[in-house]
Amino acid sequence: MSALTAILGAKRAYVTENFDPGMSRTIASWEDGKPGPVREYALSGTPCAAVMSHGVQIVDCELGRRYSLERSSIGFGCESFVGSPIVNREGEKVGQVCVFGAKPLRDPEMASALVSLAAVRVSAELEHRQQQAALARSEAYSKAIVATAAEGIITLDAGGRIESVNRAAEKMFGYEARELIGRDINVLMPEPYRGKHTGYIKRYVDTGEGTICGAGREVPAQRKDGTQFPIYLAASEVVVDGERCFAGIMRDISEQKMAEESREAVERRFRAVFEQRHQLSGILSVEGEVLEANRKSREFGGVEGESVTGRRYWELPWWSHSFEMQRRVREAIQSAAEGETVRFEATRPRADGQMATLDFSVRPIMDSDGKPVFLVTESHDITEHRLAEEEARQHRARVAHVSRLSTLGEMAAGIAHEINQPLTAISLFAQAGRRLVEAGRFERMDEVCHKLNEHALRASEVVERMQKMARQGENIKEIVDCNELMESTVKLAESEARIYDIQIEFDRGRGLPPVSVDGVQIQQVALNLLRNGMEAMMEEDSRNGRSILIRTRLRPGNEIEVSVTDNGCGVSQECADKLFTPFSTTKTSGMGMGLSISQAIVRAHGGSIDFRNNDGGGTTFWFTLPIVEGEALYER
Amino acid sequence: MNDSQTVYIVDDDEGVRDGLSLLLSTVGQSCELYECAHDFLDSYENDKRGCIVLDIRMPKMTGLDLQARLIEMGSSLPIIFITGHGDIPMAVEAMRRGALDFIRKPFREHDLLERINEALNLDEDAHRKALKRQELADKVSSLSEREREVFDKVADGQMNKVIAADLGISERTVEVHRGQVMKKLGARTLAQLVRTKIETQLIEEAV
Numbered sequence: 001m002s003a004l005t006a007i008l009g010a011k012r013a014y015v016t017e018n019f020d021p022g023m024s025r026t027i028a029s030w031e032d033g034k035p036g037p038v039r040e041y042a043l044s045g046t047p048c049a050a051v052m053s054h055g056v057q058i059v060d061c062e063l064g065r066r067y068s069l070e071r072s073s074i075g076f077g078c079e080s081f082v083g084s085p086i087v088n089r090e091g092e093k094v095g096q097v098c099v100f101g102a103k104p105l106r107d108p109e110m111a112s113a114l115v116s117l118a119a120v121r122v123s124a125e126l127e128h129r130q131q132q133a134a135l136a137r138s139e140a141y142s143k144a145i146v147a148t149a150a151e152g153i154i155t156l157d158a159g160g161r162i163e164s165v166n167r168a169a170e171k172m173f174g175y176e177a178r179e180l181i182g183r184d185i186n187v188l189m190p191e192p193y194r195g196k197h198t199g200y201i202k203r204y205v206d207t208g209e210g211t212i213c214g215a216g217r218e219v220p221a222q223r224k225d226g227t228q229f230p231i232y233l234a235a236s237e238v239v240v241d242g243e244r245c246f247a248g249i250m251r252d253i254s255e256q257k258m259a260e261e262s263r264e265a266v267e268r269r270f271r272a273v274f275e276q277r278h279q280l281s282g283i284l285s286v287e288g289e290v291l292e293a294n295r296k297s298r299e300f301g302g303v304e305g306e307s308v309t310g311r312r313y314w315e316l317p318w319w320s321h322s323f324e325m326q327r328r329v330r331e332a333i334q335s336a337a338e339g340e341t342v343r344f345e346a347t348r349p350r351a352d353g354q355m356a357t358l359d360f361s362v363r364p365i366m367d368s369d370g371k372p373v374f375l376v377t378e379s380h381d382i383t384e385h386r387l388a389e390e391e392a393r394q395h396r397a398r399v400a401h402v403s404r405l406s407t408l409g410e411m412a413a414g415i416a417h418e419i420n421q422p423l424t425a426i427s428l429f430a431q432a433g434r435r436l437v438e439a440g441r442f443e444r445m446d447e448v449c450h451k452l453n454e455h456a457l458r459a460s461e462v463v464e465r466m467q468k469m470a471r472q473g474e475n476i477k478e479i480v481d482c483n484e485l486m487e488s489t490v491k492l493a494e495s496e497a498r499i500y501d502i503q504i505e506f507d508r509g510r511g512l513p514p515v516s517v518d519g520v521q522i523q524q525v526a527l528n529l530l531r532n533g534m535e536a537m538m539e540e541d542s543r544n545g546r547s548i549l550i551r552t553r554l555r556p557g558n559e560i561e562v563s564v565t566d567n568g569c570g571v572s573q574e575c576a577d578k579l580f581t582p583f584s585t586t587k588t589s590g591m592g593m594g595l596s597i598s599q600a601i602v603r604a605h606g607g608s609i610d611f612r613n614n615d616g617g618g619t620t621f622w623f624t625l626p627i628v629e630g631e632a633l634y635e636r
Numbered sequence: 637m638n639d640s641q642t643v644y645i646v647d648d649d650e651g652v653r654d655g656l657s658l659l660l661s662t663v664g665q666s667c668e669l670y671e672c673a674h675d676f677l678d679s680y681e682n683d684k685r686g687c688i689v690l691d692i693r694m695p696k697m698t699g700l701d702l703q704a705r706l707i708e709m710g711s712s713l714p715i716i717f718i719t720g721h722g723d724i725p726m727a728v729e730a731m732r733r734g735a736l737d738f739i740r741k742p743f744r745e746h747d748l749l750e751r752i753n754e755a756l757n758l759d760e761d762a763h764r765k766a767l768k769r770q771e772l773a774d775k776v777s778s779l780s781e782r783e784r785e786v787f788d789k790v791a792d793g794q795m796n797k798v799i800a801a802d803l804g805i806s807e808r809t810v811e812v813h814r815g816q817v818m819k820k821l822g823a824r825t826l827a828q829l830v831r832t833k834i835e836t837q838l839i840e841e842a843v
Contacts, residue, residue, distance in 0.1 A: 417693070420720035420741050421649045427742035428655025435662035435745075448658070455651050498648075503695050 004099060004118055005030050008111050011078055011102040012036065015086070015122050016048070017095035024048060024095065026074075039073045046072050051083035051096045058082050058112050061104030075100045082111045084119035089127060097122055149249075152231075156246040160185050160201035163245065172231070172252050174224035185248075190222040205244055218253065229254040280358070280379040286337040286372050288313045288330070297379070302351030313377065318348045321355075329360075336362040336375045346379070356383040396600050397472075397521075403597045404469050404524050407531070414495030418462045422455035429455070465492050468520055469527075477516045479628055482552050482560050483508045489523045490550060493530040502534050502546045509553035512560055513627040517605055522625065525598040525609070526550070529564040529621045532594065536568025536619065555624060559607065563622035570613045579611070598623070640685055641756050643667040646676050646702065647691035647718070652741070656689060659745060665752070673697035673705075682710060685763060687736070687755035692719040692726055700726060703733055712762050714755035718743070769839050775821050776836050783820070786813040790826070791833030 005013045014036075015028040022043050029036035043049040047067055050057045059066060059081040069076045082105070083098035097119040105111050146153050152169030156162055162185055165177040173180075173188055180187070186197040216234035223229065231250040238245050274281060280297035284290055293301075293308045301308070301318040308316055314330040325346060332342035343361035350356050358379040364372035408415070433448040465488055490506050497504050515522075533548045549565045571579065580599045595609075602609040602623045609623035643660055645667055647653050653669045660667045670676040674697055676688075688706075692699035703715055714736040717727070727738040736758065737751050779787060782803075789799045796814070800807040823829040 417720040422651055424720070424741035424743070425649070425651030425655045428652065428659050428745075431745040432655065432659040432662050435659070439662065441662075444658070451651070451654065458651070498693055498695065501693070501695050501698055 002030055002033075004097075004114065005033075007114060008082070008099050008101060008105075009103065010080075010099040012074065012100040014039075014074065014098050015095065016098065017086075017126075018043075018052070018093075027095070041073050045069075046075065047081045048074075048083055048096060048098055051085055051098065052093055056082075056084045056112055056116055058105070058108045060108045063100070074098075077102075079103050080105045082108070082115045084112070084116040086119050086123045086126065088123060094126070095122075150251075152248075152250045152252075154180075154185070154188075154248050154250070156185055156201065156248070158201070158205045158244040158246075160246075162187075169250070172223075172250070173221070179224075188221055190220050190228045193220060194222075201246065218257075221250070230257050280377075280381070282313065282377040284313050284333065284362075284375040284377060286364070286375060288333040288337070288375070290316070291374065300350060300356075300379075300381070321349055322347070329362075332360075332362050333375060336364045337372055339364055339366070339370070339372055345382075356381055357386045358382065393604065396597075396604060400521055400524060400597050400601055401472050403594065404520075407524070407527065407594070408466060408469055411492075411496055411531075414497075414499050415462065415466055417498060418495035419459050422459035422462075425455040426452055426459070461491075462495070469524065471520065477518055479514045479516050480519050482512050482515050482562065482625065485517075485519055485522060486526055486550060486552055486562060489526040489530070492523070493527055493534070496531060497534060497548070500534050500538060500546075502537060502548055504530065505547050505549045507549060507551040509551070509560070512552060512554055515560055515625045516628045517625060518601075521601045522605070525601050525623060526562055526564070528594040528598050529562075529623075532621070533564050533566030533568060533619070536566050536570075539569060554627075558627050559624040560627055561622050561624050563620050565614065565618060565620040567618040570617060570619050571611060576611075580609075641666075641759060642684070642686035643752055643756075644670065644676060644684070644686060644688045644713070646670040646673060646688060646694075646699070648672060648694045649691070652691070652718075659748075660752075663749060673699070673702035676702065677705060680706070680709070680711070684711075684713060685759055687714045687716060687752060687759055689716050689718060689752070692717050692723065692730065692738075700730060700733075703730060703735065707733060712759070712766075714758045716751050716755055769835075772832065772835055773839060775832075778820050779817060783813050783817050786810060787817045787821070787829070787833065790814055790817070791830050793830075 004010065011032060013030045014026045016024045016026050018024050023040065024043050025040045026036070026038050029039065041048075043052060045067060046069065047057050047059055047063070061079055063069070063075065063078050063081050067075070069078075075081065078100035080101035080103065081098065082101075083096050085093040086095045086097060088094050097115055099111070099115055146164075146166045149166060149168055152172040153164075153166040154162060154169050155164045162180045162183055165173075165175070165180050170177055185201070186194045189197055216232055218230055219233050221229055221231045230253050232253045233248055233250045235246055235248045238247060274292065275295045277294055277296060280300050281294045282290055282297055283292040290308050290311055290313050293303075298308065301316065303317065313333060314326045319326045319329055325348065328344065329346070332344070335342050341361065341363035343359070346358045346360035347355055348358060359382045360377070360379045362375055362377045365374050365376060367373045429448050429451045433445060433452075436442070436444055436448065469492065486506065486508075490504050494504055530548060530550060537546050537548065546567065548567075551563045551565070553561050553563075555561045580595050599609050602625075606626045607624040609621070611619055611621040613619050643656075643665055645653055645656050647656070648671060650671075653671070657667050657669055670679075672694055690699040690702060699717055699719075703717075706713065706715075715730075715734075717730045717735050717738045718741055719726070719738070720741045730738055736755050739748060739751060776784070776787075785803060786799060789802065794802070796807050796810045800810045803810070818824070818829060821829065821832050823832055
């Protein structure tokens, strides 16, 4: 600038830059042989404006006459002007170099050339400065970022030696930066990686073998105190001045890892439990979509996991055998989605096609607000259990049947008598009728025929009662009135009572709710008790009449009690102990099975059976039956 | 059949009672029906005539029990037992105690009616015999003490002379007493007198 003024003999020289539109500012100034202040000025009205719009301008003399520079901070009182625009790389005019002379220019062309040349140089200089500034800024930013970054950042030279360590890395590894700089990066690695890593980078640099860059990965690391921890490392390779160097950004992921591990452990435990369960388990969305099905359930259904997940549970192939099952399962899932637990006995085919009975349940898992978030299905294969139960039941039914037949055999005389009575009546009426017809006395025939029918029906009722007892029995539970059941039992027992000259009294309990029983079996129990009672009374004197009382009543606890009270000899302590044991009998006839079978029957019905010796002599045997609750009744 | 005779039916089975009653009515035989032994005993009098058709098995009091009571009470009503069972020991016991017969249910009307007839005839005979015995007893008791002594000795086959000596009276007086005895007892010959004596002895022995 000073050289320029000296060469041109100029009073002032400026390098300016434009800032706002129409405004310019000096970035370098030389006034009267020394550096001048920064001046800001409006271009308008100055020769500078022409430079910006038309390029290089020369005013060789009488500048003050051409421009009124009185109010401008530059060029006032000067005689000549040379200005050249500063053009940047993009071709924009960003400022100018201008020189004001105190005298008219002696050689305007030379002045113009010099100024233009200066403008070109300034332009280059400015460019360089801008770049420098940008670089410095960027470097400052980088440094700030590196220093304050939460991630540890370590740079290495091509030999794998540590060049820089940021604060986060210091903290992470427990070293101070100065302890690390210059050392091999493997100091931060645990064995056996440490040994293997030595020279790894150098070899990479020399031969290009192996990789160190690319996507981030999890690697083990070691602190100054020797503890190991996992880090997540992203490395990059940079070439600076032809020299390779490496930067690693790392994050301590031990906590994250621990969380992951514990999550994984929970998951593994859940898997282990869920998968290894002996039960068939599944997890469904509240909409009934299968999210998970455990191994057992997949095996059971003969399917692979993928083929069931995402499907509606009730549409799975193993329910397809029954529309009814599908409906029930769907309804159960809908109820569960509303917060209910539903359980019922379901049937579905096994993988081998065999039909299985399952104890099926679906229950909702609630969130903290009590809203179902998913559903858990569970099925327990109870086929074998049911089969065993069924077998036991059938066995019991067979034994009961044999016992009934045996009882009927013992009762044959009484039953024969029971049938003989109406037959006798029929025979008498028929013979009398014939005589009436022979005598032409038809007026009583209506009565005779009526009686014939009445007694024929009476006989058939006896036969029917006996047939019922003799039947194998389908072992079907039916809802019955206990009094009705006992009524017909009493009739059956009466055939024998007559032979023993015993009166059976029946005290009917009032307002008894119905029971769900196998009628024949319960009759068998009551009959057995009545017969035992009658037998116990055989020894007693019959002169004043012997009677046995059967009574029904409602007991607290939703049970009906049937009791049989005799005036017999009572039960001795010795007998009492083995009363319900099979084949124990004090009688000369019979198998000694009666009470043991009665007990089995009553228990199978959910009741109990026992006896007590009465104070006034005699014994009361009783058994209970659970009554049918309202809902079960409606189901029927 | 006799109007003064009644068939007493004791059976706990209404159908059997009704049937028997109807059948008997077709042959013009009157009957009375009892549901149990006690009912019959309550209304029983020794002068009842006819027969009893009795069920052997009944609650409270059996047919056998009733038979025993009737025997105790001196009843002579013939009893036909009826039963639905072939209960041999009971039948034997009943027959041993003098039952007329033992019929199993159901009955053939012929058998039943025949048995009832038989029973009624028995009853009739017994009744007639009883009447005759009564008549005889009345006649014997109408004799004076002396006449009775004479009757006993004549019937024993003693001569008038011996009787007179025994009693310390004249032979003539014996003859007068003997004529009076023959007249009172309605005997025309000695043989008739002897028979009356035997009959009297039998009755006295029986009592």
